Amino acid sequence: MPEFSKGLEGVVAAETEMSFIDGQHGVLEYVGIAIGDLARSSTFEETVYLLWNKKLPTQAELDAFTKGLRDNYDPPAGVLELVKNMPKDAQPMHVLRTLVSSLALFDPNPNANDVPAAREKALKILAATPAIVAAFDRHRRGEKFVPADKSLGFSENFMYMLNGEKPTAAMARAFDICMITHADHGLNNSTFTARVVISTLSDLYSAMTAAIGSLRGPLHGGANEGVMVMLNELESVDEAEAYVTNKLKNKDKIMGFGHRVYKSKDPRASELQTLARQLAEDTGNMDLYEKSHAIEEVMEREVASKGIYPNVDFYSATTYHCIGLKLDLFTPMFALSRLAGWSGHVIEQLEDNRLYRPTTNYVGPHKVAYTPIEKR
Ligand code: CMC
Secondary structure, eight states, X not given: OOOOXXXXXXXXXXXXXXXXXXXXXXXXXXXXXXXXXXXHHOOHHHHHHHHHHSSOOOXXXXXXXXXXXXXXXXXXXXXHHHHHTSOTTSOHHHHHHHHHHHGGGGOSSTTOOSHHHHHHHHHHHHHHHHHHHHHHHHHHHTOOOOOOOTTSOHHHHHHHHHHSSOOOXXXXXXXXXXXXXXXXXXXXXXXHHHHHHHTTTOOHHHHHHHHHHHHTSTTTTTHHHHHHHHHHHOSSGXXXXXXXXXXXXXXXXXXXXXXXXXXXXXXXXXXXXXXXXXXXXXXXXXXXXXXXXXHHHHHHHHHGGGTOOBOHHHHHHHHHHHHTOOGXXXXXXXXXXXXXXXXXXXXXXXXXXXXXXXXXXXXXXXSOOOOOGGGO
8 A cells, every 4th residue: 555644744746946945944935035035125016926937027027017916906896796795794714715716707718727827817816806805894894895096015905995094104014024924835735725626627716716715724824813812812921821831731732833844933933923023012012922922932841842833823913913904804814915825836737737636545344245224
């Protein structure tokens, strides 16, 4: 029998030129550039160009790419009509999954998956999805939709459509850093999902929809909401010690810690920690940062020896809260960014496709006699 690796740990299932992870040393690079350098110096638009083209753009290339995104900020009118029909108490991730899927209904050629068509669809989906999230949030608050402002960058425009006013430069930059740091991450579960779906030569909408479903899980992108729930459960920083040790004693997981690949601190967590502390100070949320830091200290003492450290979701919770996002929009924020990684991987898959079709080790019985129902 072929060797079975539970959870596919250590199995190489694709080749990519997009992101490189060294889990032992806490390294993440996009196309060879350290994530910290991109977080400090790049923009989300430039980072997406880098991931999709495997090189940094010239100014003219970046301008053209940015214009392409801005021209597609508005989703089809039919999708916005669907937003109005969503139950107001629906969870945003379920709405997002449903409405990204619905984008296919307004594409005259939804199944086209030659590489140029896939690139065009990827751009349109990435550009239009922020409006879907913002429109749903406004719909459930009973507010009118705010049309996109094409003079604004991706992050600034999302915050404008959500809140009806332009964010400060500092808030827009903070949001952009979150978008940069979440854009791609090797063959994580949702990216694998997207590659598996497109490998049947299905379509980009199906691949993105399936990936959103995967991301929602609390072991994956849903962990950032779990972190915030935990921070809210702690009335003060003094409770962190008992809270964490009790959870560990009961074999419960602490959300925002641990990773299949990183056995040292996730470099995205380090970037977001710096950002979270600054934002917490600026917005009067130091209690959240201090609770997070206290949890990290207890975890460091208790489980760092097992290679369990903060992951990207841990400090992104404080960051998103300080930016003013509601708890149930945290995972959709992750999705807005990761659409870039999913579609980049889908394009790579289409460029050199072979159907994903692993196998199972059958561990059940053989040669069992069929028993008629009245004799069972
Ligand atoms: N808190 C406490 N113990 C943990 C944690 C944690 N967060 N993560 C792993 N462990 C322990 C686990 O209990 C197990 O211990 P033992 O060997 O004694 O049974 C050991 O570490 C191995 O855990 P595992 O679940 O088998 O490891 P995995 O590689 O399958 O899982 C993980 C990786 C991310 C699912 C897991 O660390 C986890 O559930 N973390 C919490 C959820 C989370 O933060 N997810 C976000 C991941 S990063 C961003 C993303 O992908 O979206």
